[in-house]
Amino acid sequence: MLSRRKCINLDITSTCTLECPDCQREVYKQKGLKVPGHNMSIKDFKIVYNYFEEISFCGQISDPIFNPNFIDMLKICHDRKVNIHTAASHKSWDWYMEAFDACPHARWEFGLDGLPKESSTYRKNQDGIKIFDLMVEGKKRGIKMVWQYIAFDYNKDSVNEARQIAKKEGIKFNLIEQYYKQGSSPHKKAWIAPK
Numbered sequence: 001m002l003s004r005r006k007c008i009n010l011d012i013t014s015t016c017t018l019e020c021p022d023c024q025r026e027v028y029k030q031k032g033l034k035v036p037g038h039n040m041s042i043k044d045f046k047i048v049y050n051y052f053e054e055i056s057f058c059g060q061i062s063d064p065i066f067n068p069n070f071i072d073m074l075k076i077c078h079d080r081k082v083n084i085h086t087a088a089s090h091k092s093w094d095w096y097m098e099a100f101d102a103c104p105h106a107r108w109e110f111g112l113d114g115l116p117k118e119s120s121t122y123r124k125n126q127d128g129i130k131i132f133d134l135m136v137e138g139k140k141r142g143i144k145m146v147w148q149y150i151a152f153d154y155n156k157d158s159v160n161e162a163r164q165i166a167k168k169e170g171i172k173f174n175l176i177e178q179y180y181k182q183g184s185s186p187h188k189k190a191w192i193a194p195k
């Protein structure tokens, strides 16, 4: 008899258009290495899907929106709990609408680190205004939307304003305050300590 486990997280591609300085992708790039991974096929996805009650698409070195099969995977997940974590903004508006509609009960968590105009300080190449507009539009369509906000020195004074904006739009606000003691990245040193 098939026994389903609770949850799995999948990194379903090797692509991302952002260049967040502390991402593991940057380590591969600095060493001149190819970022590992590939686009997971629908065939392989179905095998994994059969064994789990909840599926998370939270890429550690990629963004799930770049797997060309992603919308079809979302359609398959109509009877599963689904979490999507994304920060890249390089898909068309229509593509996002199709993805929202493909699995209307999915929970989308967008990485927007600061007010929309300042998020690209860390999320390099990101169109923060587009991400914010997508969250607002998704919420209007009844999709569960979460604004993930990592606190850095450059955005820590905007936290309250962002929280108020999220509240006004009915978007859940997930503030992440972390403190990295190691590492040479200036961004790591800038992360603020939890209170």
Ligand code: SF4
Binding pocket: 016, 017, 018, 019, 020, 023, 024, 025, 059, 060, 061, 062, 063, 086, 087, 088
């Ligand atoms: S969005 Fe995620 S995968 Fe892409 S560069 Fe940033 S941390 Fe890495």
